[in-house]
Amino acid sequence: LTFFYRQMEALVKGGYLYIAQPPLYRLTRGSEKTYLKDDGDFKTYLIQRGMEKKRLRLGPERTLQGPALSQALEKVFAYQEYLTRFEKRGLSREILRLFLELGITSKESLRQEERLGALLQALEAGGRWSARLEEDEEHHAQAVSISFREREAAEMRLDWEFLGGSDFQALLKLDQSLDDFKSPPHRLEEKEKVWEFPTLEELVAFILEEGQRGVSIQRFKGLGEMNPEQLWETAMDPETRTLLKVNIEDAVAADEIFTILMGDKVEPRREFIQSNVLELNELDI
Structure with missing residues (x-):
């Protein structure tokens, strides 16, 4: 891709470049x-x-x-995949399920003292976490800060942006569609x-x-x-193959990414990889 982008940019911009998609x-x-x-x-x-x-x-x-x-x-x-994705970010399944069970599922719920009080009580009762509320002055709401008692680790802050984020909302939508699976065994x-x-x-x-x-x-x-x-x-085989068309939607962003990943400077590449590694779903080698 770097070769075509740097040496044959017109080919890419014209929509003539395709990537064969081998099976996994x-x-x-x-x-x-x-x-x-x-x-x-x-x-x-x-x-x-x-x-x-x-x-x-x-x-x-x-x-x-x-x-x-x-x-x-x-x-x-x-x-389950969304729960695993959150676990990679340090957020346990138990905490996420508490949020869902107590109805803390929207930005507005961060303004509801009764729900937040029930959450703090449930977290403290479990004995594994410490939790406290922090003022979110910008949104006139609260944020929930949670730490794991058994080991030193960075605090998890569940706030306005988290509850409105696409991953949490996708998890919520799936949770609401799985009511039939909430009565084990x-x-x-x-x-x-x-x-x-x-x-x-x-x-x-x-x-x-x-x-x-x-x-x-x-x-x-x-x-x-x-x-x-x-x-x-x-x-x-033209009869069965799957092709992925290469498009450039944002030329400035594309140039920046190629420069970071394929350039001579190591530090920007390291920072990019470290900041995006948890979002990785599939790696093609």
């Missing part, structure tokens, strides 16, 4: 080969295989199975077999294990790991 996974089951483009496709595959012939009981009279079950479980997986059935899981995490782990049973999984790190036949089947 190759799955083999007996003589059957399946290529999957990304983690999303991989998880969909595992859900469909893991839940094949199974049903999820959501009460005495309601069950989910087939496509409806797969769609519900994809939301469960997405919900989660019960799976297949003919005479029955499994019960006290938490969503255990249900997800079981589905992944079932989906991988009998399947050989190869995860590609890049095109260099593929042989010629695999390259043709996945990235070069």
